[in-house]
Amino acid sequence: MKFDVVYKKRVKIDDLNALVTELSEIVGPDWVSTEEADLVAYSKDYQLITNRWIMENKVPGLPHVIVWPENEEEISRILICANRKKIPVVPYGEGSGVVGAAIPVYGGIMLDMKRMTDIIEVNKQNLTVTVQTGANGKWLERQLEQKGFLIGHVPQSFHTSTVGGWIAHRAAGQFSTKYGKIEDIVLSMRVVLPNGEIIDTKLYPRASNGPQIERLFLSSEGTLGIVTQATMIMWPLPEKQQGVSFAFDAIEDSLKATQLILQKQIYPAVVRIYDKQETERHFYNEPQAKNRLMVIFVCEAPISSLVELEISEIRKTCLECNGTDCGKNPVDHWFETRFNVKETSVYMPKGQIADTIEISCMWDDAVHLYHSVINELKKLDGLLLASGHASHFYPNGVCFYFTFSGIVPEGKSPEEFYNSAWDAAMIATLNSGGSISHHHGIGINRARWMRDEHGPVLDLMKKIKHVIDPNNIMNPGKLYDEPERE
Amino acid sequence: MGLLAKIKKYKWIVKVFFSGSFKDIKKTIQGFRHEKDFYYVKETHVDMKELLKCALCPNMCRFECPSLRVTHKEMYAPATKSRISYHMERKNLDMTDLHTAEVAYMCTNCDGCRNWCPMDISTGDLLTQVRADLINREIYIPGVKEFDARVMEKQTAFEQDTFTQIEDLNVNMENPEVFYYTGCVMAEKKPAAVKANIKILQKAGIRFCMYADERTCCGGPLHTLGLLNSAKYFAEKNIALFNKAGAKIIVTDCPACTNSIRNTYKTLGCKHNYKVYTSVEFYRKLLEEGKIKPEKSVPLSITYHDPCISSRGKMGTIDIENARFIFSLIPDLDFREVYLHGDITQCCGRGGVSHVHHPEISDAIGKQRVAQLKETGAEYIVSACPACEEGFMFNDGDPVLDIGEILAKSLADHA
Numbered sequence: 027m028k029f030d031v032v033y034k035k036r037v038k039i040d041d042l043n044a045l046v047t048e049l050s051e052i053v054g055p056d057w058v059s060t061e062e063a064d065l066v067a068y069s070k071d072y073q074l075i076t077n078r079w080i081m082e083n084k085v086p087g088l089p090h091v092i093v094w095p096e097n098e099e100e101i102s103r104i105l106i107c108a109n110r111k112k113i114p115v116v117p118y119g120e121g122s123g124v125v126g127a128a129i130p131v132y133g134g135i136m137l138d139m140k141r142m143t144d145i146i147e148v149n150k151q152n153l154t155v156t157v158q159t160g161a162n163g164k165w166l167e168r169q170l171e172q173k174g175f176l177i178g179h180v181p182q183s184f185h186t187s188t189v190g191g192w193i194a195h196r197a198a199g200q201f202s203t204k205y206g207k208i209e210d211i212v213l214s215m216r217v218v219l220p221n222g223e224i225i226d227t228k229l230y231p232r233a234s235n236g237p238q239i240e241r242l243f244l245s246s247e248g249t250l251g252i253v254t255q256a257t258m259i260m261w262p263l264p265e266k267q268q269g270v271s272f273a274f275d276a277i278e279d280s281l282k283a284t285q286l287i288l289q290k291q292i293y294p295a296v297v298r299i300y301d302k303q304e305t306e307r308h309f310y311n312e313p314q315a316k317n318r319l320m321v322i323f324v325c326e327a328p329i330s331s332l333v334e335l336e337i338s339e340i341r342k343t344c345l346e347c348n349g350t351d352c353g354k355n356p357v358d359h360w361f362e363t364r365f366n367v368k369e370t371s372v373y374m375p376k377g378q379i380a381d382t383i384e385i386s387c388m389w390d391d392a393v394h395l396y397h398s399v400i401n402e403l404k405k406l407d408g409l410l411l412a413s414g415h416a417s418h419f420y421p422n423g424v425c426f427y428f429t430f431s432g433i434v435p436e437g438k439s440p441e442e443f444y445n446s447a448w449d450a451a452m453i454a455t456l457n458s459g460g461s462i463s464h465h466h467g468i469g470i471n472r473a474r475w476m477r478d479e480h481g482p483v484l485d486l487m488k489k490i491k492h493v494i495d496p497n498n499i500m501n502p503g504k505l506y507d508e509p510e511r512e
Numbered sequence: 513m514g515l516l517a518k519i520k521k522y523k524w525i526v527k528v529f530f531s532g533s534f535k536d537i538k539k540t541i542q543g544f545r546h547e548k549d550f551y552y553v554k555e556t557h558v559d560m561k562e563l564l565k566c567a568l569c570p571n572m573c574r575f576e577c578p579s580l581r582v583t584h585k586e587m588y589a590p591a592t593k594s595r596i597s598y599h600m601e602r603k604n605l606d607m608t609d610l611h612t613a614e615v616a617y618m619c620t621n622c623d624g625c626r627n628w629c630p631m632d633i634s635t636g637d638l639l640t641q642v643r644a645d646l647i648n649r650e651i652y653i654p655g656v657k658e659f660d661a662r663v664m665e666k667q668t669a670f671e672q673d674t675f676t677q678i679e680d681l682n683v684n685m686e687n688p689e690v691f692y693y694t695g696c697v698m699a700e701k702k703p704a705a706v707k708a709n710i711k712i713l714q715k716a717g718i719r720f721c722m723y724a725d726e727r728t729c730c731g732g733p734l735h736t737l738g739l740l741n742s743a744k745y746f747a748e749k750n751i752a753l754f755n756k757a758g759a760k761i762i763v764t765d766c767p768a769c770t771n772s773i774r775n776t777y778k779t780l781g782c783k784h785n786y787k788v789y790t791s792v793e794f795y796r797k798l799l800e801e802g803k804i805k806p807e808k809s810v811p812l813s814i815t816y817h818d819p820c821i822s823s824r825g826k827m828g829t830i831d832i833e834n835a836r837f838i839f840s841l842i843p844d845l846d847f848r849e850v851y852l853h854g855d856i857t858q859c860c861g862r863g864g865v866s867h868v869h870h871p872e873i874s875d876a877i878g879k880q881r882v883a884q885l886k887e888t889g890a891e892y893i894v895s896a897c898p899a900c901e902e903g904f905m906f907n908d909g910d911p912v913l914d915i916g917e918i919l920a921k922s923l924a925d926h927a
């Protein structure tokens with residue numbers, strides 16, 4: 027192997043052949059691999075620094091073996107085997123996670139969920155769909171759309187992520203302000219625990235029946251077990267969808283307008299506030315947005331008059347907050363370009379080191395936090411771009427999504443530069459009262475900030491992890507502890 | 513995009529660039545200048561810059577990739593195939609290892625990826641280039657060398673007599689204006705469609721030729737497999753035949769042949785000035801010019817499978833509307849649109865010559881498409897590509913008709 031492995035703590039597996047034989051007996055020989063190219067394929071997720079490593083002939087982590095189970099029983103047997111041998115297991119969806127959570131930092135078994143994609147039930151009366159968690163988002167949308175439904179969860183990675191990955195990272199989609207985040211959408215789930223036990227949490231619209239165990243698995247990043255099936259809320263396709271946009275001079279005004287709209291109990295499906303830098307980048311064709319901030323809204327509902335009413339209230343509020351109506355063109359532009367992800371492909375080979383960082387905060391911290399993160403990023407040597415937008419909203423607060431890009435300064439490694447940008451953003455967020463991640467998760471990247479985020483509550487989390495996974499086989503090196511790296 | 517629009521679009525980059533310190537600007541320029549270091553390799557057929565772009569993408573098109581959908585393995589997601597290929601080309605992974613090399617063939621060249629790609633990249637096209645590098649180094653995955661030898665020996669993908677097995681299906685008129693170029697799959701598997709196409713051309717009063725006894729493979733499948741020398745041999749041979757025939761227009765009943773003759777030949781250094789049409793394009797023209805008139809009732813229920821090569825711009829033209837136009841003129845035809853159609857059509861499984869090197873994958877993809885088409889409840893699956901049609905017939909999709917057969921049914925028997 028001609029690659030350097032970045033995470034050096036690969037466990038030693040005494041008898042790999044015996045492991046492969048046992049796994050082959052469980053899933054069949056076609057569904058187990060130790061081939062070099064396959065291990066390399068599963069060596070990374072989409073944490074952006076790993077793209078730099080591709081070009082430097084490095085792999086982030088290297089699993090010992092890949093396994094593709096077909097059902098819960100097989101997963102159960104794999105986990106029993108791994109537990110007995112104390113071998114790490116990393117669940118893998120489509121590797122679009124951006125915090126290194128699916129990187130096999132200790133090697134071990136990579137357990138890919140892509141064979142489990144069946145729709146188990148579409149219940150038109152309850153408005154629920156039960157699906158296996160290896161299902162891809164766009165694939166699921168197509169299945170439901172044919173039947174006249176949607177799930178309303180459309181992350182930008184919709185085309186390249188799975189239901190299991192959404193649950194494991196507590197993901198949030200572009201239409202979340204209306205339809206909710208994944209935790210509002212998932213009602214129940216089936217989980218294979220590290221000891222091989224298969225549990226189903228009960229399906230109910232709500233209950234007062236003790237702590238909600240399924241909540242534990244949301245944002246657990248594969249560290250507590252493998253979620254194999256989920257029952258999710260679905261909605262009839264909307265009758266009407268309408269968009270409108272406004273330009274503002276100041277971020278304060280745009281946030282105020284949005285806060286008022288949400289607090290009037292209007293829940294647009296999409297709300298996006300772009301700062302001046304991002305407005306220039308995305309809405310260069312909108313004359314009224316020059317040197318200003320663009321805000322777009324999309325409302326949709328099964329009843330047309332409801333949408334019209336929402337749009338008219340949004341318009342009234344934005345105009346009252348000094349916004350300028352820019353009509354529908356910017357919204358159309360957003361719809362056309364919302365999945366265009368190409369910057370990293372284009373600029374990373376040109377030496378740029380970049381990433382995106384999303385955080386959340388209450389309304390009263392919002393303005394201060396935004397400025398603070400941008401200012402701290404801009405102070406960094408080598409940093410060329412620091413910008414932000416807000417794209418998920420609550421009556422009580424907001425999520426900001428920052429982007430940075432820069433060139434590695436003299437005397438620093440790409441990783442040092444990358445980490446310094448992350449540190450700057452995380453410290454500014456914590457100092458401003460924010461939470462370190464809104465929807466991308468912790469993985470490897472943010473693990474070093476978990477103590478500051480949670481304080482003693484982190485110890486409780488670790489205890490829960492220990493009870494469920496005493497041998498720490500499930501995705502070690504994530505969330506609670508930071509792996510070592512060269 | 514015009515220059516002004518480009519300036520407007522990229523103004524922010526210039527601003528960002530000049531916002532840095534002198535040191536930063538210098539380093540940024542260096543970054544741009546050294547980009548090549550990240551993708552340069554000696555002697556390759558591959559556009560390495562594009563391959564790296566694709567390798568760095570989060571697989572934004574993966575949901576559309578049929579080979580990933582049926583294999584379920586991350587190695588065969590579009591960007592991952594590019595990443596593994598990048599590592600092969602950069603010698604980080606061993607190309608001579610057949611399991612690794614195989615990645616370049618786990619693709620049906622359906623261009624589903626390009627259809628969703630924000631950078632207009634086709635992983636399939638990149639992998640075709642990688643295959644050429646493999647062949648250049650004499651690395652053959654099972655099936656490829658054998659196929660090459662067979663086509664070179666028989667001169668078609670099937671048998672020596674593929675084009676001549678049915679005597680009637682060889683019309684050669686004096687001073688032809690059109691060369692009716694039958695695909696070898698059509699000739700071998702669907703002679704009824706060839707017959708129908710002959711009928712349509714005759715009804716339209718076209719002077720045409722077929723040269724069935726001199727016909728060979730178009731070379732397209734060989735090019736797809738990376739066998740560039742063999743492909744070039746057939747390109748030259750076919751151009752010589754066209755020159756001999758003298759018709760200025762070539763009409764094919766296979767969009768893959770259209771693509772080969774229209775586009776691939778040029779990339780192989782074989783230039784010509786023939787105008788190449790698919791049968792669908794040509795029939796639309798004939799209908800619009802009033803040369804044929806669908807008069808007879810065709811009370812069949814059909815659904816239509818858009819061949820990916822015709823519906824995603826690969827040939828340089830798009831046949832989506834042309835096919836619907838033809839159906840709309842046929843009396844009493846009950847046309848039922850399948851949910852995924854047009855540019856989001858699904859692969860039939862036969863692309864990339866997959867049935868030669870990975871028949872199970874090819875058939876699994878074909879079966880998924882047949883199931884979607886059958887959901888329409890239509891009696892007949894209709895398409896305009898013999899490879900798709902053969903794939904459907906093989907994977908329980910019968911009855912399957914070519915668009916020419918449907919159109920021919922609607923033309924009156926009298927002259």
Ligand SMILES: Cc1cc2nc3c(=O)[nH]c(=O)nc-3n(C[C@H](O)[C@H](O)[C@H](O)COP(=O)(O)OP(=O)(O)OC[C@H]3O[C@@H](n4cnc5c(N)ncnc54)[C@H](O)[C@@H]3O)c2cc1C
Pocket residue numbers: 071072116117118119120121122123124127128139159160180181182183184186187188189190191192193194195196197198199200247248249251252253254367465466501570
């Ligand atoms: C371009 C781009 C845009 C993005 N946009 C968004 C966005 O809008 N909103 C958003 O929330 N996120 C977004 N993300 C992040 C990412 O797509 C999400 O985190 C997604 O949920 C990951 O899903 P996946 O299937 O790819 O998971 P993977 O990356 O494969 O895995 C992520 C984590 O989940 C675990 N896991 C996977 N499947 C299971 C399972 N069945 N059971 C238990 N654990 C499991 C893995 O071990 C890992 O820890 C984006 C990413 C990219 C690259």
Ligand code: SF4
Pocket residue numbers: 565566567569570571572573574590591594625626628629630631632633634635
């Ligand atoms: S073809 Fe385009 S969208 Fe698909 S993986 Fe490659 S770069 Fe990404």
Ligand code: SF4
Pocket residue numbers: 576577578579580589590618619620621622623624625626634635636637
């Ligand atoms: S051409 Fe088709 S099969 Fe090949 S990578 Fe693209 S989507 Fe997949």
